[in-house]
Amino acid sequence: MSTPARRALTAVALVVTLGLTGCASSFPADPDGTLDRVTGGALRVGISPNGDWTDMTDGGEASGIEVSLVEDFAEGIDAEIEWIEGGEEKLFTDLAAGRLDMVIGGLTDTTPWTDKAAITQPFDQVMTADGKTVKHVMAAAMGENAFLVELEQFLLTQESAP
Amino acid sequence: MTISFGHTPLPEKQKDILKKAIRLEWITIGFLVITVTLVFLVLGNSQAMKAAWIEDLLSFIPPLVFLVAVRIARRTPNPKHPYGYHRSVGVGHLVAAVALVTMGTFLIIDSSSGLLAAEHPSIGSVHLFGQVFWLGWLMMGVMALIALPPVFIGRAKMKLARELHDKVLYADADMNKADWMTAVGSIVGVGGIGLGLWWADAAAALFIAGSILWDGIKNTRAAIEDLMDMRAMTFDDAKPHPIVHQVDDYLRSLDWIADAGSRVRDQGHVFHIEAFVVPRQPREISVAQLDEARQACVDLDWKVQDIVLVPVTELPDVVTQRRTPSSR
Numbered sequence: 230m231s232t233p234a235r236r237a238l239t240a241v242a243l244v245v246t247l248g249l250t251g252c253a254s255s256f257p258a259d260p261d262g263t264l265d266r267v268t269g270g271a272l273r274v275g276i277s278p279n280g281d282w283t284d285m286t287d288g289g290e291a292s293g294i295e296v297s298l299v300e301d302f303a304e305g306i307d308a309e310i311e312w313i314e315g316g317e318e319k320l321f322t323d324l325a326a327g328r329l330d331m332v333i334g335g336l337t338d339t340t341p342w343t344d345k346a347a348i349t350q351p352f353d354q355v356m357t358a359d360g361k362t363v364k365h366v367m368a369a370a371m372g373e374n375a376f377l378v379e380l381e382q383f384l385l386t387q388e389s390a391p
Numbered sequence: 392m393t394i395s396f397g398h399t400p401l402p403e404k405q406k407d408i409l410k411k412a413i414r415l416e417w418i419t420i421g422f423l424v425i426t427v428t429l430v431f432l433v434l435g436n437s438q439a440m441k442a443a444w445i446e447d448l449l450s451f452i453p454p455l456v457f458l459v460a461v462r463i464a465r466r467t468p469n470p471k472h473p474y475g476y477h478r479s480v481g482v483g484h485l486v487a488a489v490a491l492v493t494m495g496t497f498l499i500i501d502s503s504s505g506l507l508a509a510e511h512p513s514i515g516s517v518h519l520f521g522q523v524f525w526l527g528w529l530m531m532g533v534m535a536l537i538a539l540p541p542v543f544i545g546r547a548k549m550k551l552a553r554e555l556h557d558k559v560l561y562a563d564a565d566m567n568k569a570d571w572m573t574a575v576g577s578i579v580g581v582g583g584i585g586l587g588l589w590w591a592d593a594a595a596a597l598f599i600a601g602s603i604l605w606d607g608i609k610n611t612r613a614a615i616e617d618l619m620d621m622r623a624m625t626f627d628d629a630k631p632h633p634i635v636h637q638v639d640d641y642l643r644s645l646d647w648i649a650d651a652g653s654r655v656r657d658q659g660h661v662f663h664i665e666a667f668v669v670p671r672q673p674r675e676i677s678v679a680q681l682d683e684a685r686q687a688c689v690d691l692d693w694k695v696q697d698i699v700l701v702p703v704t705e706l707p708d709v710v711t712q713r714r715t716p717s718s719r
Contacts, residue, residue, distance in 0.1 A: 257525055258587030260511055347436075347513030372511020372589050378525055381516040385523050 257374035263330055264306075264376040272308040274299055275320035277334030282365070285314045295333040295367065298352065302383045321345045324370055331380065332368040342368060347377050352384035354391035364391060396660045397475035398467050399696045405554060409461065412551040412560055416454040419544055419567070423450055426537045433530045436512045438505050438596035439580030440530055442498050443573050446603055450541075450570075452490055453563035456483035460559060464659055475696070477659030481618045484559050488610035495604025502596035511589040514581070530581045538574030541567040553626050556660050556694055558617065561626050562610050569606075573599050623657040634662060634695065638688050642668055647680060652710030653698075661696035664688070667703045667710055676702060 259265070276296070278285050283293040291312045303310050313320070313329060323329045325345040336342075338351055351364035367384065369377045384390060394401050394409060401409065430444045460483040468475040505512075517526040545567025552561035576595045583591020613628050623632040635655050642651035653666035666688065670676045681700050688698045 255587075257514065257527055257585040260587045260589040347515060350516060350518065369513075372513050372584075374514055374525070374527075374584065375587075377513060377515045382523050385516065385518050 255375060257378060259373040259375040261327065261370070261373060263370055263373040264379055267308045267330055267376070268306045270308060271311050272299075272303050272306075273311045273313060273328070273330045275313050275315060275324060275329045275332040275334075277315060277317050277320055277332070279335030282335035283333050285312070289314075294353070295335070295365075298384070298387065299331075299333060299367075302380060305383060306379065317342070321368070324368065327370065330370055330373075330376065336366050336368060338364040338366050340366065340368070345371065347371050347373070349377065350381045350385055351391055352387050353389040394465065395467070396464050397477060397696055399661055399693055402693050405693060408551050408554045412548065412555060412557070413458065413461065415544060415548055415551065416457050416560075416563075419454045419541075419548075419563075420451065422540060422544070423447060423454075429533050429537065433517075433526065433533050435514050435526050435530060437514060437527075437530065437577070437581055437584065438502050438512060438593050439577040439599060440534075442502065442596040442599040442603075443534065443577040445494055445498060446570075446573050446599060449490060449494055449603065450566065452487045453559060453566065456487050457557070457559045457563060459483065460659070461557075474658065474663065475661075477661055477696075478618070480557065480559055480659035481614060484562065484610065485614035485618065487559065487562065488607055488614050491603055491607030492611055493607075495600055495602075495607050498600030499597065499604060502593045502600055506590060506593040506597065509589070510593070512584055512592045514584055525585070527581045527585050531578045534574045534578045534581075538571045538578075541570035545570065556626050556657075558613065558626060558628075562606075562613070566606055569602065572602060576602075617657055620656045623655040623662050632657075632662075634692050637691055638664060638666060638695065638698070641688060641691060642666060642684060645684060647671055647676060648684075650706060652706045654710055658696065661694050664695060664698040665701060666698060667701050667706050669704065669706060670702055673702070673704065 276283050276285060276291055279293075281293060282295045283291070284296075285291055289312065299310065313323070315323075317332075317334060320329065320332045320334070321342045322345070324332050332346065336348070338348065340348060342348075346368035347370065349367045349369060351366050353365040355363055355365070357363055367380065369380055394406050427444065427447050430440065430447060434440050434444060460479045463476045463479040466472075466476045514525065514527045514530070516523050517529055519529070545564045548560055548564035548567065552558075552564050576599045580592040580595025583595065616628075623635060624630065625632050632655070635653060638653050638655075639651050642648055642653075647670055648668050649671045650669040651666060653664050655662050655664045668684075681702070685698055685700050688700075689695050
C-alpha cells in the first residue's frame with residue numbers, strides 16, 4: 230500500500246484507539262467540566278416564564294412541563310437545582326459567560342440563540358394553531374459536550390420525544 | 392471514432408487514456424456527490440467538518456473543468472480561432488485555482504476568528520437506529536470512510552495526466568492525493584472536541600484551510616505561467632519538456648541546416664512551435680525541404696500540433712540563451 234495511505238490509516242487508527250481506550254469513560258469531555266461540577270452539586274438553571282412550559286410564582290416556585298423534566302434530570306445526576314429567573318437575552322448572555330449551566334423557557338428548534346448556546350435535541354413536538362409542527366428544545370452551555378450529551382440522552386428517552 | 396485535439400488526431404494509446412480519464416472524472420464526481428451528502432448530514436457545529444465539506448464542494452470544480460475543457464479543445468482551428476481551442480484547458484485551470492484561493496482565504500479568516508473568540512464548539516447526540524450516541528463518533532466514522540478512496544483515484548489520474556499532458560487533470564490528481572489529510576484533519580479536530588480540547592477543532596479547520604489556500608496559490612501560479620506563454624514544461628511543471636530538445640536535435644541533424652533553435656508554447660494538451668533554422672547555403676533552400684522538415688517534426692510527437700519553420704541568418708537570443716543553464 231502507498232505511503233500516504235498507510236500514514237492516513239495509522240493516524241485514523243491512533244485517534245480511534247485514543248478515543249476507545251483511555252478516554253472512553255469521559256468521551257466527549259467538557260472543556261470547563263460542567264457535568265463533573267453539577268453531578269452531586271448545584272445545577273444553575275435559567276428560567277424564562279413561557280405558558281405551560283415554564284412558570285415562576287412571586288415566591289420563586291418554579292413549575293411547568295420543562296420544570297418537571299429538569300427536576301427529573303437533576304435527580305438522575307443527584308444535582309441541586311438553583312432557579313434563576315430572567316428575560317431570554319439576560320439568561321443567554323449569562324449562559325454564554327458561564328454563569329448558568331442551562332436555560333429553559335419554551336424554546337423551539339428555530340431559536341435564534343444558537344450563537345450563545347448549545348441547543349439540545351427536541352424532547353417534545355406540538356402542533357401550533359396554524360398547523361405547523363414545532364419542536365421544543367432546551368439550551369445548554371456552549372461546548373460543554375459531556376453535559377449536553379447527558380441532558381440529551383435524558384430528553385430523548387422521554388415518551389414525548391419525536 | 393477518431394478523437395482529435397484540434398486538428399491532431401490522437402494516437403490509439405492517448406485515445407484510450409483520454410477515455411479512461413473521462414470515466415475516472417465521472418467516477419470522481421459520483422464519489423463527491425456521495426461524500427458531500429454524507430458529510431452534510433453529519434456536519435454539526437464543527438469548524439473542521441465545515442472546512443472539509445467546503446473542500447469537498449470545491450473538489451467538484453477540477454473534474455468539471457476537465458470534462459468541459461477536453462470537449463472544447465477537440466474543436467478544430469478555424470479562421471476565427473486560428474490557434475484552435477486548446478487554451479480552454481489553461482483558462483479552466485486558472486478559474487479552478489482562483490476558486491481555491493478565495494475559499495482558502497475565507498476559511499482561514501472564518502476559523503481564526505473562531506479561535507480568537509475562543510468559541511467552544513458544541514456537538515450533541517444523535518438518535519439513530521434506536522440508539523442515542525455522540526454525533527462526533529458518526530462524524531469521525533464518515534470521515535474515516537471517505538479518507539482513502541480519493542487517494543487511489545488521484546494516483547490513477549496522475550498516470551493519465553502524464554500521458555495526456557493535461558495540467559487540470561494533474562492539479563485534480565494532486566489534490567485528490569492529498570485529500571486524506573483533510574479527512575484526518577477533521578477526525579483530529581472532532582476527536583479533540585471529544586477530549587475536551589475546544590481549540591482543536593478550529594486549529595484543524597485552520598490546517599485544512601491552509602492546505603486549500605496552498606493548493607490555490609500553487610495552481611494559480613502554474614496556470615498564469617502557462618497563459619503567459621512560459622516555455623513548455625512537463626505535465627507537473629517539474630522540468631522543461633523534452634520535446635523542445637527533440638525538435639532542435641532533429642532539425643540540426645538535417646544536412647542542409649547549420650543550426651536550429653525553437654521556442655515552444657504550451658497551448659493546453661498540445662504545443663505550438665516556432666523553429667528558427669540557419670541554412671548552410673541560404674540561397675539554395677527549397678520550399679519542399681522546409682515542408683518536409685516541418686512534417687517530420689509534427690510526426691515526432693502527437694503534441695507537436697503546429698510548427699512554423701523560419702529560416703534566419705542568425706538564431707534569436709531567446710532560443711540560444713536557453714542552451715546555457717538558466718533559471719526558470
